[in-house]
Amino acid sequence: MLSAHPLLSSGAAQRPAKFFLEVHTKNIHWLRSSRRRHKNILSSPAALSAPLTTTKLAKAKGPKHAADTILECLSGVQGRGKSGLDICQLEVLNAAVDELERDGGIQAPTTSPLLEGRWKLLYTSRPGTASPIQQTFVGVQAFSVYQEIVVRESSVRVNNIVSFGDKIGQLKVEAEANTDSRPLLGFTPRKGKGLPIFGKSKTDPPVKKDMRIDFQFDRAAFDFKFLPFKVPYPVPFKLLGDETKGWIDITYLSPNGDFRLSRGNKGTLFILTRDIPAKQRLIAAVQNGADDAEVMRLLDEVVSSGGGERKPALSPRAPGRWRLQWSAQAKDANPLQKALANRVGNYQLLEDEAGPGALQNVVEVTPFLKVRAGAECEPDRTASGLDRTTVRINYARVEVFSIRIPLPFNAVAPGYIEWLYLDEELRITKGNKGSYFIHTRY
Known part of the structure; x- marks a missing residue:
């Protein structure tokens, strides 16, 4: 059937050496007219029978x-x-x-x-x-x-x-x-x-x-x-x-x-x-400060590509230190989280440094001033596709140098992280309140 595939079978006759274009036009603006106008002009009897002027x-x-x-x-x-x-x-x-x-x-x-x-x-x-x-x-x-x-x-x-x-x-x-x-x-x-x-x-x-x-x-x-x-x-x-x-x-x-x-x-x-993979285009868009609509479009493209881990909540790639690169905060997200989003160093430590079955969110306001929230976490084995991690927050504090100052917080029902995409270096998640997060491994 094939002697040469569409992308591989090609070749062409020689063309004139000089770069000149002969165009049918009364004025230069004719070149910029709409496609419909081109079709009407080119298909009309007058256009087909009239002598062409050239430029x-x-x-x-x-x-x-x-x-x-x-x-x-x-x-x-x-x-x-x-x-x-x-x-x-x-x-x-x-x-x-x-x-x-x-x-x-x-x-x-x-x-x-x-x-x-x-x-x-x-x-x-x-x-x-x-x-x-x-x-x-x-x-x-x-x-x-x-x-x-x-x-x-x-x-x-x-x-x-x-x-x-x-x-x-x-x-x-x-x-x-x-x-x-x-x-x-x-x-x-x-x-x-x-x-x-x-x-x-x-x-x-x-x-x-x-x-x-x-x-x-x-x-x-x-x-x-x-x-x-x-x-x-x-x-x-x-x-x-x-x-x-x-x-x-x-x-x-x-x-x-x-x-x-x-x-x-x-x-x-x-x-x-x-062809630049959607993942690379997404990372570049975030780094170049693209607007949220463009980032979300690329995020959806990465997620719909079907790549990454099939069961991210159970994947050995999930643990580690992840740096937040971009987030779209839901309207009812934590006020502090919304205020600091995309403005300061923001990390999530999952298990490895935080400890077995533990998760920590760390906001680094300055090298000497940090806000840290700790939680227990585990894969939600009842969730479809094993793509959720249940999170139960158990403390929050401010850290100034080595001084730890507890912060009051109201006990709330467990939340979850929904894993939309995970590979060795990129992670896309959605919180139970509807916020979206893009992390890269740090």
């Missing part, structure tokens, strides 16, 4: 500007290029792509560590020779498409992933790969154009060394969340021989490694950006 678009202001132009053009695209681009936007996009490919970005990209990682597909030019899997999945807006490039000491693997959503699962198509700097023992690159039913392959050699990744698919499977096993992808890779092979040329890799252009063996341009 030159100024040369791009460098690779960064060209990359930004591409991202702006793709902001309204649906199905990774299936719809949403009018003629003018497509010409602007192609001109910016030409600019980047002439620049080249990082030289010898297949030797760069910046090529490794997970990439998200934003756009494919979707030629008529696209492979069946590309036609089936890539154009569906509800799905996300990724490419993983895994670099080992002496080998490379390329994995193409179609995500059907965090609650459904994914299809993962894997390939062993060959590069100039990491040749795969016994690997023979694809030679011919292949069978038309699978899409014709280009046979052009690479323009220069260390830019091409040759590959051969060797396994694939559906991984559904609701099944305890993987479902094999119904493609007999071993029987298809050369039809499972292809290549991609890395035609541009940005200096910071977050933007990439690829062309491959089936005549398609692919535009990809580095």
Whole structure:
């Protein structure tokens, strides 16, 4: 079925060397008109029959500007290029792509560590020779498409992933790969154009060394969340021989490694950006002082990703010293807690330092002035999914140097911590009053 996967099968004809764009316009503001207006103008009989006036678009202001132009053009695209681009936007996009490919970005990209990682597909030019899997999945807006490039000491693997959503699962198509700097023992690159039913392959050699990744698919499977096993992808890779092979040329890799252009063996341009995990984006948002709405959006994304410990309340990763990085306080939260939230050093000690079955919240006003509350804690084994820890506060005090001053507090019914996410370094919890907390291991 596959001679080259949607993210791996591409390649393109040569384009003009100069970065000029011929556009149909009466004035420069026509370029900024709405998509609907473009469609009306371009589809009207008058527009189709009238002679085109032309104007030159100024040369791009460098690779960064060209990359930004591409991202702006793709902001309204649906199905990774299936719809949403009018003629003018497509010409602007192609001109910016030409600019980047002439620049080249990082030289010898297949030797760069910046090529490794997970990439998200934003756009494919979707030629008529696209492979069946590309036609089936890539154009569906509800799905996300990724490419993983895994670099080992002496080998490379390329994995193409179609995500059907965090609650459904994914299809993962894997390939062993060959590069100039990491040749795969016994690997023979694809030679011919292949069978038309699978899409014709280009046979052009690479323009220069260390830019091409040759590959051969060797396994694939559906991984559904609701099944305890993987479902094999119904493609007999071993029987298809050369039809499972292809290549991609890395035609541009940005200096910071977050933007990439690829062309491959089936005549398609692919535009990809580095996929930054929601967890990293959440931590960055907190550190950069993003507003609460943005932090909550990313928090929900991390929680819904389904990662982390499955039974966090019982996990050996739960104990330790955790530093509070951000909180959203409920209206009826403790007044002192609300007053000090996100303003001073705030830690939670769970078991290890606090003692077996103990929890302490420590607010460090200054190095010599602390407010400490202690509690007994234990996993709530009746809670669904074992994701709660019951908390019974038994003391509160102010500490000035070594002096401890007890604080009066009213005995209250036990509360709980609901664990929303836990891994080795990040913890997201919700209190029984509705407050949200983001901690990192300290």
